[in-house]
Amino acid sequence: MIARHFKRALEDTLANRFVNAVTIMTIALTVMIVSAAVLVFLNASDWMSVWHQGTRIMAYLQPDAGGATTALQHSIESIEGVQSARFIPRDEGLRDLKARMEHPAALFENLLENPLPDAFEIQLKPSDGSWEQIEAVADRVRSLAEVEDVEYGRQWMVAVRRIAHLFQTLGLALMGLLLVAAIAIVANTTRLVIYSRQEEVEIMRLVGATERFIQAPFLIEGLLQGLFGAVGGIGILFAGFSALAVRIEQNGLAGVVTLRFLSIEQMALITVASMLVGWLGCYVALKQFLKL
Amino acid sequence: MTDHEDRPPIIRLSHVHHAYGRYQALIDLSFEILKNELAFICGPSGAGKTTLLRLLYAEAHPSSGEIAIDGARLDDIPRTGLPLLRRKFGVIFQDYKLIPGRSVFENVALVLEAAGHRRALISKRVLNVLRMVGMDQHAGTLPIRLSGGEQQRVAVARAVVGDPKIILADEPTGNLDEASAQAVMDLLQVAYIRGATVLIATHDKAFIHRLGGRILHLKQGRLAAFERVEKHHDRTAL
Numbered sequence: 001m002i003a004r005h006f007k008r009a010l011e012d013t014l015a016n017r018f019v020n021a022v023t024i025m026t027i028a029l030t031v032m033i034v035s036a037a038v039l040v041f042l043n044a045s046d047w048m049s050v051w052h053q054g055t056r057i058m059a060y061l062q063p064d065a066g067g068a069t070t071a072l073q074h075s076i077e078s079i080e081g082v083q084s085a086r087f088i089p090r091d092e093g094l095r096d097l098k099a100r101m102e103h104p105a106a107l108f109e110n111l112l113e114n115p116l117p118d119a120f121e122i123q124l125k126p127s128d129g130s131w132e133q134i135e136a137v138a139d140r141v142r143s144l145a146e147v148e149d150v151e152y153g154r155q156w157m158v159a160v161r162r163i164a165h166l167f168q169t170l171g172l173a174l175m176g177l178l179l180v181a182a183i184a185i186v187a188n189t190t191r192l193v194i195y196s197r198q199e200e201v202e203i204m205r206l207v208g209a210t211e212r213f214i215q216a217p218f219l220i221e222g223l224l225q226g227l228f229g230a231v232g233g234i235g236i237l238f239a240g241f242s243a244l245a246v247r248i249e250q251n252g253l254a255g256v257v258t259l260r261f262l263s264i265e266q267m268a269l270i271t272v273a274s275m276l277v278g279w280l281g282c283y284v285a286l287k288q289f290l291k292l
Numbered sequence: 293m294t295d296h297e298d299r300p301p302i303i304r305l306s307h308v309h310h311a312y313g314r315y316q317a318l319i320d321l322s323f324e325i326l327k328n329e330l331a332f333i334c335g336p337s338g339a340g341k342t343t344l345l346r347l348l349y350a351e352a353h354p355s356s357g358e359i360a361i362d363g364a365r366l367d368d369i370p371r372t373g374l375p376l377l378r379r380k381f382g383v384i385f386q387d388y389k390l391i392p393g394r395s396v397f398e399n400v401a402l403v404l405e406a407a408g409h410r411r412a413l414i415s416k417r418v419l420n421v422l423r424m425v426g427m428d429q430h431a432g433t434l435p436i437r438l439s440g441g442e443q444q445r446v447a448v449a450r451a452v453v454g455d456p457k458i459i460l461a462d463e464p465t466g467n468l469d470e471a472s473a474q475a476v477m478d479l480l481q482v483a484y485i486r487g488a489t490v491l492i493a494t495h496d497k498a499f500i501h502r503l504g505g506r507i508l509h510l511k512q513g514r515l516a517a518f519e520r521v522e523k524h525h526d527r528t529a530l
Contacts, residue, residue, distance in 0.1 A: 004405060015393060200391045206351060207450070208379035209406035211372075 002216075009220035016193050020225060023189040023278075027229025028236065030182040031274050035237050035262060037171045038270070043259055048164070057122040057138050057152040059085075065118065065146035072146050076120055079140045081133050083125045090116045117148065131161055179277060186222060186281020187288075194218065194289045201290065211290065218282050226278025230271040234262070299326040300363075302458060302489050303348060308357030310343055310513075317343045319513045321357070325491060325506075327457075330484045332500050332521075333493040335510035341493035342386065344510070345460050348491075349381045350374055362457060379407055382451030382488070384461040388443045390435040396422065396446050397431040403454040421453045422446075425479060441472030448479050452488075459483050461492040465499055477502060 013020050059076065069087045076085040088096075093116040124137060134152060142150045194201065204214050241261050248259065262270070301324035310318040318340045325331050333341045346352040347359060350366055359366045362380060369377055382403075390399050397418055404414045422428040425445040435443055444464065451459055461480060465473035473496075481503060484490045494500065500507060504523025509516040 001408065004411070197393075199389075200393070203389050203391055204402065204406065205375075206349065206378060206383065206385075206389065207403045207406055208375045208381075208454075209402070210375045213375075213406050 005216040005220055008217040009224060012193075012217055013221055013224055016196070019189050019192055020221070023186055023225050023281075024228045024232065026185045027182055027226060027274055027278060028232035030178045030277070031230050031233025031270060032237050033178055034175050035234055035270055036240075037175060038266065039237065039241070039262060041168070041171060042262070042266075044164070044167075046258065046260065048160075057124070057134070057141060057150055059120040059122060059141045059144075059147045060149045060151070061118045061120070061146050062148045063117060069118070072144065073120065075144060076122060076141060079137055081124055081137045083123045085123075086121045088119045088121055090114050090118050093117075093119060131157060182277050183281045183284065186225060186278055187284040190218060190222065190282045190285035191289060193221075194285060198289075215286050215290065218286055219279055222278040222280075222282030223275045224278070225281075226275035227271065229278065230274035233274070234267055234270065299328060301325060301360075302327045302329075302362050303491070304358075304360040306358040306360075308347065308354045308359060310340075310347060310352065311355045317513050318347070318354070321515050323508060323515060323518055325489060328484070328487050328489055330481075330490045330503060330505035331492070332505060332507045333491065333510060334495060334500070334507050335516075336495065338512075339510040340513040341510060342462055345383070345462050345491070345493055348458075348460060349378055349383055375406070379403075379454060380457045382454060382456035382459045382483075384444075384447050384451045384459070384464045386462040386466065388435070388447040390443055390446060390450075392434065392436055395432050395434060396427055396438070399435065399446060400450045400453050403450055407454060417453055418449075421449045424452075424482075425449045426475065441468050441475075444468055444472065444476060445479075448476055452479065452483050455486075456488060458489045458491065461490070461494075463494055463496075464492060465494065465496050473499070 061072075065072070073085050073087060076082060091114060094114045097116070120141075122137070122141065124134065134157070138150045138152050141147055201214055238261060241259070245259055303325035305321050305323055308318060308321040309316065321344070333344060335341055343352065347354055348361065350369070353366075361377060364377070366377070391402070394402070400418045400422060401414050404417060409417075419428060419431070422431055425448055427442065427445050427449060430438065430442065430446075435446065438446065448461075448464070451461070459480065464476050464480065468476065477499060480490055480492065484503075492499075500521055501524040504521055506518065506520050508518050
């Protein structure tokens with residue numbers, strides 16, 4: 001019976017190819033935008049993760065803490081999430097600073113004494129690069145008596161976090177909006193199809209067809225529209241992604257910027273979601289038209 | 293006559309009224325049609341023949357009164373039970389009601405598909421019945437490419453393919469030439485001989501006399517008479 005409905009749905013899809021093409025293109029566009037948002041989010045997460053893992057925390061010591069560095073190093077390294085801590089004496093700090101500055105003369109020639117305190121450079125474990133983990137480690141280090149201050153680019157991190165959250169919220173809102181729009185468009189096109197086949201539906205009822213028998217091909221059509229739309233949307237996105245990857249490689253940025261496409265599981269999930277959208281659109285239309 | 297009266301009624305109407313707005317289409321109809329009976333509904337245009345048939349297969353509902361089909365009151369049948377009720381009927385509609393986008397084969401097969409029969413059985417039965425009505429050569433043709441007579445034969449094929457208990461025919465020979473009308477008549481007679489109850493709405497007197505049976509005379513929505521007409525054996529005389 002399912003094979004018969006499936007065959008009927010395929011035939012009906014072909015018979016109403018214009019209306020169905022519009023629906024499939026709409027779904028494809030929705031899938032493409034949503035998948036692109038997911039793709040950007042995934043790659044951005046990857047980059048953020050790499051960036052977190054390269055994060056170091058600088059702990060600046062009290063002026064009178066210079067004598068107990070070995071014990072302090074042990075205390076810092078015993079904090080969860082810390083991989084290593086390296087003591088940087090104030091003189092080495094100043095040397096490093098001078099080496100990093102492009103025109104040191106103007107800034108440093110009039111210094112009477114070294115203004116920098118002794119410090120520890122703390123490296124975090126690669127797997128502990130989350131925002132919360134960095135902040136937790138920084139708080140623990142700050143609470144040590146010998147530590148005067150810690151520095152880990154907090155303001156920068158907060159700003160990046162806010163932007164990331166904003167993008168995430170906007171992305172989710174956009175996805176929700178697009179999904180509702182896609183369902184509404186599928187429902188409208190299905191309404192058109194049902195309207196053009198109302199006589200057929202009526203005849204089917206009169207010869208003893210159940211509502212389920214009448215609806216099945218329409219719902220399968222919705223699933224097919226979702227499937228074809230997903231394949232189309234992901235296909236277009238993949239073409240764009242491939243073109244971008246080639247461009248990055250041509251510009252010699254392949255080692256700097258690492259891009260990845262959606263995994264098979266993610267594509268399967270998007271396809272299932274797209275089919276669900278197609279099905280739901282049809283269901284909404286059938287509910288109104290056939291009075292389910 | 294006596295053997296007819298021994299059979300149980302398959303269609304029973306009791307004080308049925310039906311109105312379209314303020315227009316009374318059927319007024320206080322009460323009668324019974326027995327199992328495996330051949331009966332006719334006669335009357336001029338507007339007498340209520342088509343309305344009566346629509347009430348029987350529950351396309352419309354009476355304004356008041358009671359209809360029972362094969363022992364079940366239509367009022368007691370829920371909406372979900374209508375498909376099962378309708379599978380008891382084979383209906384030949386006045387306007388054929390063939391699905392334009394489906395072939396002759398698919399139109400006839402629809403009844404069996406809806407009843408959930410297997411593909412092999414459907415093919416066999418549809419081709420058989422199309423052969424009976426002389427339309428097997430047109431199995432793959434769309435209805436729009438057929439003449440009125442041919443479409444009517446397809447409608448008959450669809451009505452009989454499911455071996456229904458009751459066949460309702462609304463003006464089955466209207467607009468048909470003599471040969472096509474005769475073919476349709478023969479098919480209905482075959483269905484009757486095979487055990488179906490056949491109820492035909494017509495104003496074709498010749499048709500009635502060729503088959504013979506009980507006639508319900510409708511006049512302005514009322515049952516004017518219910519009489520028996522014997523079969524006329526000399527077809528050429530008509």
